[in-house]
Amino acid sequence: MNKPYDYLIVGSGIYGAVFAHEAKKKGKRCLVIDKRDHSGGNVYCENIENINVHKYGAHIFHTNDKFIWDYVNSFVEFNRYTNSPLAIFKNELYNLPFNMNTFHQLWKVTTPNEVRAIIQSQIKASGIVNPKNLEEQAIFLVGTDIYYKLIKGYTEKQWGRDAKDLPSFIIKRLPVRFTYDNNYFNDKYQGIPVGGYNKLINGLLDGIEVKLNIDYFDDREKWNNIAEKIVFTGKIDEFYNYQYGLLQYRSLKFEHEVLDTDNYQGNAVVNYTERDIPYTRIIEHKHFEFGNQPKTIITKEFPEEWNQKKEPYYPINDAYNMEIYKKYEALAQHNNNVIFGGRLAEYKYYDMHQVIGSALKKSQSI
Ligand code: FAD
Numbered sequence: 375m376n377k378p379y380d381y382l383i384v385g386s387g388i389y390g391a392v393f394a395h396e397a398k399k400k401g402k403r404c405l406v407i408d409k410r411d412h413s414g415g416n417v418y419c420e421n422i423e424n425i426n427v428h429k430y431g432a433h434i435f436h437t438n439d440k441f442i443w444d445y446v447n448s449f450v451e452f453n454r455y456t457n458s459p460l461a462i463f464k465n466e467l468y469n470l471p472f473n474m475n476t477f478h479q480l481w482k483v484t485t486p487n488e489v490r491a492i493i494q495s496q497i498k499a500s501g502i503v504n505p506k507n508l509e510e511q512a513i514f515l516v517g518t519d520i521y522y523k524l525i526k527g528y529t530e531k532q533w534g535r536d537a538k539d540l541p542s543f544i545i546k547r548l549p550v551r552f553t554y555d556n557n558y559f560n561d562k563y564q565g566i567p568v569g570g571y572n573k574l575i576n577g578l579l580d581g582i583e584v585k586l587n588i589d590y591f592d593d594r595e596k597w598n599n600i601a602e603k604i605v606f607t608g609k610i611d612e613f614y615n616y617q618y619g620l621l622q623y624r625s626l627k628f629e630h631e632v633l634d635t636d637n638y639q640g641n642a643v644v645n646y647t648e649r650d651i652p653y654t655r656i657i658e659h660k661h662f663e664f665g666n667q668p669k670t671i672i673t674k675e676f677p678e679e680w681n682q683k684k685e686p687y688y689p690i691n692d693a694y695n696m697e698i699y700k701k702y703e704a705l706a707q708h709n710n711n712v713i714f715g716g717r718l719a720e721y722k723y724y725d726m727h728q729v730i731g732s733a734l735k736k737s738q739s740i
């Protein structure tokens with residue numbers, strides 16, 4: 375007997391929403407379930423005081439891929455927001471990412487050649503030739519002054535680990551530039567959806583049945599029988615009953631505050647790079663959309679140790695966890711009935727455009 379749906383999609387985040395949209399386009403019957411009380415996963419926004427509040431941290435869309443940019447723009451218009459965060463270390467203010475403005479603020483030099491000479495002498499003094507972890511990679515890229523003021527404290531509170539125990543690729547996410555350019559990303563396209571990310575998610579899920587407040591694991595049997603295939607965007611280790619052990623994640627706590635002022639910090643993102651300040655950044659949401667509301671909303675982002683009661687925000691892609699993940703991945707590759715996708719099921723430090731790319735690629739097989 376035919377099952378009521380072709381696809382059960384577990385998770386209404388970007389991956390689930392893109393996959394469901396593509397499947398529906400091809401005439402497939404889809405049901406999306408999510409254990410949260412809203413769709414959108416971590417890009418969900420809540421409108422408070424007429425400001426779109428990024429409930430799960432600052433989300434800036436960026437991509438080099440014209441197809442993906444046109445794809446998201448077909449659901450919602452994007453504004454011209456360019457992310458240029460600031461970093462505060464002991465009351466000193468620096469521009470990010472590391473560029474000529476940052477170098478001038480640190481060393482009062484003005485030319486790229488002077489900067490290169492300083493960084494080279496610091497790398498030489500460190501003796502690092504072949505960086506093997508995040509600390510060495512960071513020093514190898516920008517030298518020790520920047521490492522100790524802007525990287526070490528932030529990184530160690532963000533990840534709850536010594537920077538020597540973290541993989542180098544994490545720090546390579548940040549551009550290092552010898553021009554006066556504060557754009558945090560190198561990508562060709564960047565912006566924030568006008569009216570918030572819910573417009574994107576609602577556009578993707580238009581006409582698709584979505585059931586909220588449902589955890590797939592509460593009645594696996596029932597959900598397995600409802601559709602021919604499953605698209606799973608939750609934690610892959612949980613899907614396999616943790617049989618090879620628990621994958622580790624980093625969690626976060628968000629503290630949102632409504633303030634009776636129209637402009638709290640003058641920028642959407644300000645990072646606090648000292649180890650002793652418990653949060654990593656303060657987000658002022660109205661600046662993502664150049665808002666002029668009378669009040670403002672800020673969010674402090676506190677990194678936290680993860681446990682099974684907390685949200686798994688960041689996969690920890692170190693050697694220990696990758697060895698466990700490879701075993702789950704091998705099981706997944708032999709499972710013809712389930713598609714595993716997204717940040718949690720692929721255990722990857724994916725940005726939104728990469729999740730969309732991954733979902734679009736997988737949906738070609740529909
Ligand atoms: P998610 O958004 O996590 O969605 C998974 C969904 O599955 C969730 O809604 C969850 O409730 C549901 N689910 C899980 N298990 C079950 C279950 N058992 N039953 C039912 N439902 C379940 N990317 C950028 O491109 N730019 C940024 O600036 C950026 N900033 C970020 C800031 C922070 C603090 C974080 C944490 C991430 C950021 N990202 C950013 C990454 C971005 O959030 C992700 O790439 C993207 O949202 C992942 O989409 P997803 O669908 O894979 O997962």
Ligand code: UDP
Nearest residue numbers: 461524525526528529532544545547645647
């Ligand atoms: N990072 C840092 N100082 C900063 C900002 C970032 O050391 O002021 C490092 C830190 O290790 C962080 C990584 O760069 O985990 C990647 O930063 P990104 O802003 O890409 O992190 P995300 O937005 O994903 O949290």
